[in-house]
Amino acid sequence: MKDRIRGIVAGVLFAAVPLVSLAAGLPAPFEGSSTLQADGVVKSVDMATHAVAVLDAQGAEASFNITDTSNFAQIRPGSKVHIRMTRNAVVSITRGADAHDAAQLASSGSVQNVVAQVQAVDHASGVMALKGANGSVFHIRGRDAAKVAGVTPGMQVTVAFAPQVSVAVAPVQ
Structure with missing residues (x-):
């Protein structure tokens, strides 16, 4: 309340x-x-929650909850991706x-x-x-x-x- x-x-x-x-x-x-746009390499993917952890060029990790899942099925650990927020x-x-x-x-x-x-x-x-x-x-x-x-x-x-x-x-x- x-x-x-x-x-x-x-x-x-x-x-x-x-x-x-x-x-x-x-x-x-x-x-x-x-x-905000960034490129990185996928560290992990959680298909159930539509979450992805990505490493940037400097090795920093960020996690995202994907709202536009049109390309989500193509994402695999180790693949290069483009994130757009x-x-x-x-x-x-x-x-x-x-x-x-x-x-x-x-x-x-x-x-x-x-x-x-x-x-x-x-x-x-x-x-x-x-x-x-x-x-x-x-x-x-x-x-x-x-x-x-x-x-x-x-x-x-x-x-x-x-x-x-x-x-x-x-x-x-």
């Missing part, structure tokens, strides 16, 4: 973030997605302190939030390069490139990632 109430409160607070952005004269929040997100332009406060409030629910700074924007494609607090750079593609038009390098954003991740695996040809 506590988790449900916490989720409801977090949802209400997260819904308030767009209102703060609009009131401050900042670009309106917009939807986008982040895609996609997450939907809502990007809100905020001012420094507002971004941190919004991220902390909304992180109490099932939504994962990341505060980042815009490094570059390709307005034609709607793709933004964002630098997180830990220094890592990641990319978000806006669903509608026109909504990214008001975003410029140096702006502070809060990215609210959806809890669902779409993960596909395919053999490397």
Whole structure:
């Protein structure tokens, strides 16, 4: 029950973030997605749970629960694979302190939030390069490139990632 109430409160607070952005004269929040792709060698496969453990080029291991199982039957230990993970997100332009406060409030629910700074924007494609607090750079593609038009390098954003991740695996040809 506590988790449900916490989720409801977090949802209400997260819904308030767009209102703060609009009131401050900042670009309106917009939807986008982040895609991460990597190649590796399969260490193990669990056909029952659709899980696969993969070793990357440096020998680090990562496990994935595959949601797109169209190629899953072809995956075997020792085979080279391409992993593609996609997450939907809502990007809100905020001012420094507002971004941190919004991220902390909304992180109490099932939504994962990341505060980042815009490094570059390709307005034609709607793709933004964002630098997180830990220094890592990641990319978000806006669903509608026109909504990214008001975003410029140096702006502070809060990215609210959806809890669902779409993960596909395919053999490397």
